[in-house]
Amino acid sequence: MQIAKKYFTDGLIQLTILLSLIGVRVDIDSYLSGYYSPLIEINLGPSSAYTQTPFHNLRDTLDGYSVHPKCPELDYFFASRRLLDEVRTLGSPRFPTQLNAWLVHQVSATDKAECGPSTSNNTDTSTELETPGDEVRDGSEHLPDSGQEVCQTTTELGQGPCNAGACGFLKEKDDAKVQEEEEPAPLTQLAHSSTLEQESLLEGITALSDPARQHPPTIDIDQHWNNLLSLSVTDLDDLDSLVTERLSDLDTDITTAISQDVSLHDAMVTSAGAFGVVSERVESRPVPQQQRTLFRLESTGSSHSDASPGMALGLAALPFASVCNLTGNVSQHSELGGCLDEAVFDQINQLGLEGLDPIDTQLMGCLESIDPQVLEDLDSDSGLSLESSSGGPVSPGSSDMSSSSSSYCEDECGATGYSSEVDSVPSKGIMDYTTTWSPIDLSESVWHDHSYSSPAFYNQPSVTLSHKGIKEEPLSDDDGPRLDERDLSRDEMRARAMCIPFSVLQIVNMPVEEFLEVLDGHGFTPEQVTLLRDIRRRGKNKLAAQNCRKRKLDAITGLQEEVERLHAQRDRLLREKQLTAKTMGAVGQQIKQLTRDVLARLRDDSGQPLNPERFTLQCGANGRVVVQPVRRPAVSTSTGNKTDKRKKEKKQ
DNA sequence: TCACTCTGTCATCAA
DNA sequence: GATTGATGACAGAGT
Numbered sequence: 245m246q247i248a249k250k251y252f253t254d255g256l257i258q259l260t261i262l263l264s265l266i267g268v269r270v271d272i273d274s275y276l277s278g279y280y281s282p283l284i285e286i287n288l289g290p291s292s293a294y295t296q297t298p299f300h301n302l303r304d305t306l307d308g309y310s311v312h313p314k315c316p317e318l319d320y321f322f323a324s325r326r327l328l329d330e331v332r333t334l335g336s337p338r339f340p341t342q343l344n345a346w347l348v349h350q351v352s353a354t355d356k357a358e359c360g361p362s363t364s365n366n367t368d369t370s371t372e373l374e375t376p377g378d379e380v381r382d383g384s385e386h387l388p389d390s391g392q393e394v395c396q397t398t399t400e401l402g403q404g405p406c407n408a409g410a411c412g413f414l415k416e417k418d419d420a421k422v423q424e425e426e427e428p429a430p431l432t433q434l435a436h437s438s439t440l441e442q443e444s445l446l447e448g449i450t451a452l453s454d455p456a457r458q459h460p461p462t463i464d465i466d467q468h469w470n471n472l473l474s475l476s477v478t479d480l481d482d483l484d485s486l487v488t489e490r491l492s493d494l495d496t497d498i499t500t501a502i503s504q505d506v507s508l509h510d511a512m513v514t515s516a517g518a519f520g521v522v523s524e525r526v527e528s529r530p531v532p533q534q535q536r537t538l539f540r541l542e543s544t545g546s547s548h549s550d551a552s553p554g555m556a557l558g559l560a561a562l563p564f565a566s567v568c569n570l571t572g573n574v575s576q577h578s579e580l581g582g583c584l585d586e587a588v589f590d591q592i593n594q595l596g597l598e599g600l601d602p603i604d605t606q607l608m609g610c611l612e613s614i615d616p617q618v619l620e621d622l623d624s625d626s627g628l629s630l631e632s633s634s635g636g637p638v639s640p641g642s643s644d645m646s647s648s649s650s651s652y653c654e655d656e657c658g659a660t661g662y663s664s665e666v667d668s669v670p671s672k673g674i675m676d677y678t679t680t681w682s683p684i685d686l687s688e689s690v691w692h693d694h695s696y697s698s699p700a701f702y703n704q705p706s707v708t709l710s711h712k713g714i715k716e717e718p719l720s721d722d723d724g725p726r727l728d729e730r731d732l733s734r735d736e737m738r739a740r741a742m743c744i745p746f747s748v749l750q751i752v753n754m755p756v757e758e759f760l761e762v763l764d765g766h767g768f769t770p771e772q773v774t775l776l777r778d779i780r781r782r783g784k785n786k787l788a789a790q791n792c793r794k795r796k797l798d799a800i801t802g803l804q805e806e807v808e809r810l811h812a813q814r815d816r817l818l819r820e821k822q823l824t825a826k827t828m829g830a831v832g833q834q835i836k837q838l839t840r841d842v843l844a845r846l847r848d849d850s851g852q853p854l855n856p857e858r859f860t861l862q863c864g865a866n867g868r869v870v871v872q873p874v875r876r877p878a879v880s881t882s883t884g885n886k887t888d889k890r891k892k893e894k895k896q
Numbered sequence: 897t898c899a900c901t902c903t904g905t906c907a908t909c910a911a
Numbered sequence: 912g913a914t915t916g917a918t919g920a921c922a923g924a925g926t
Binding site: 599756783784785788789791793794795796 | 913914915916917919920
């Protein structure tokens with residue numbers, strides 16, 4: 245489990261760093277401070293580490309239906325695209341980036357006409373989408389003017405910065421081939437090629453949109469070949485309007501998918517679109533946000549069989565959403581473009597999708613097979629803490645302490661503040677692993693307090709457990725008499741051997757007056773009295789030693805913090821000193837310059853400018869500025885002469 | 897086996 | 912003077 249978590253966490257951190265480099269925001273905090281335990285997250289799949297932006301949820305939940313990356317509609321969609329690629333390999337020139345621009349234009353046109361401001365969620369993208377499509381249609385030479393990063397790649401034929409986004413969507417197989425076939429093509433061929441892709445894409449969209457036409461995951465390749473090859477030019481001419489019509493139906497979904505921020509999951513979807521990898525999709529059931537984040541990447545297995553039209557529409561819109569989402573960010577980080585994204589997406593797919601599923605299943609199975617109480621016990625047993633033996637297992641009602649002892653323990657509690665403080669903190673690390681979880685600092689969960697004054701200590705049976713009690717079974721009401729002799733402390737065994745009818749706890753914690761009465765009123769032998777005094781003294785001293793060590797540790801911690809604070813203060817003062825020196829130097833230079841300027845404007849009695857080498861400006865205490873002659877080094881030489889005279893006098 | 901930590905105990909001092 | 916708390920030192924057990 246630890247290995248799995250480490251594996252997941254390391255990968256997640258690397259992934260987050262990479263995504264941050266390309267401008268994708270990932271909310272790691274939500275993972276770190278998540279409502280659910282990382283344990284549960286491992287079991288149920290990575291969750292909140294993946295961004296929970298509203299866009300993410302909106303796009304994942306289209307018309308209330310969830311979209312799963314493994315649903316057959318996606319397979320069909322990308323299979324159609326693969327078929328399109330096969331068709332293009334037959335000889336038609338391929339200009340994938342131009343096609344992409346054309347499609348984006350179509351989306352924007354319909355979107356602009358019907359939805360208007362609804363696309364303003366992403367200003368960058370909407371601006372790009374509002375590019376006049378005529379420029380794109382007129383020829384490839386207009387594409388770079390469209391203002392889109394996506395379109396700019398047209399002139400570069402897929403070598404531009406949009407490899408990960410819109411271009412990458414069509415580029416999985418084409419990059420190498422397109423670069424080989426960089427030859428000018430007639431516009432008709434271009435339109436034909438574009439239309440073919442539209443047809444293929446639209447066919448996928450239509451198929452996904454129509455629940456009656458849902459295809460099984462396995463695709464009849466021959467049928468698609470026939471469909472694609474049987475397309476006539478006249479049929480293709482009608483595709484513009486058809487695509488526009490279809491896309492107008494999608495615009496709502498598309499616009500909801502447009503956002504400035506791209507979540508990790510968005511990147512995964514884009515990855516699927518760009519590289520043909522069908523990633524897992526989000527399970528967007530109408531569950532609370534916490535649970536939604538928890539189950540975000542949980543595999544839904546075959547649940548996609550009941551995919552709805554809205555779901556299919558969402559799937560169809562995904563490539564466009566990916567284009568729109570990544571364009572803004574990729575344009576800002578174009579230099580990191582494709583290779584980085586590819587690495588990121590590959591890592592996403594390897595990390596989140598392939599590796600975690602079996603782990604999740606195994607861990608969930610293991611966790612479910614474990615009794616929660618056992619988990620509590622395991623977690624609470626740090627291997628060092630003695631609280632489990634002295635505190636927890638003993639119920640308050642199990643005390644066999646006499647009423648007199650319980651009457652004075654209240655007074656003793658205040659004398660040992662550390663003990664009561666420790667007892668006030670629950671020693672159980674996981675309160676309820678099914679409901680809440682908070683990160684546990686194990687160093688804080690380990691207590692070595694054996695305080696006699698703790699409530700549990702008072703409520704214990706008349707048995708003092710040594711530190712061997714770490715591995716002891718929890719005590720029940722009738723465990724006391726059955727305890728093995730080796731479980732008793734030395735003082736307890738001595739007391740039993742000497743037939744002393746008081747427990748060590750009682751002896752230690754009773755007031756001195758009562759203790760003296762006990763010594764006097766029970767007719768103890770001198771040996772018994774001595775033992776009683778020793779037991780009391782050792783018990784008191786033990787508490788004192790614990791408190792003393794606690795104070796010592798606190799003092800050490802405080803001193804360490806003080807040292808760190810002083811180091812920081814020293815560094816800050818040094819920086820201030822350097823800054824001040826730099827400022828003083830600059831001010832001195834300014835003063836010198838100003839002095840030269842002023843002196844250059846002044847005239848002496850003969851009307852000649854004052855020599856800056858011989859005069860200087862002196863600012864008096866009253867604020868007046870006076871011109872003073874510069875003191876010659878002769879002054880220093882005179883002082884030097886004086887010192888020389890002194891030296892000579894000393895020699896004499 | 898060794899180093900380290902934790903804990904109990906003793907001795908001592910001071911209040 | 913007795914009691915108690917604080918603390919250094921030591922030893923044993925456990926890791």
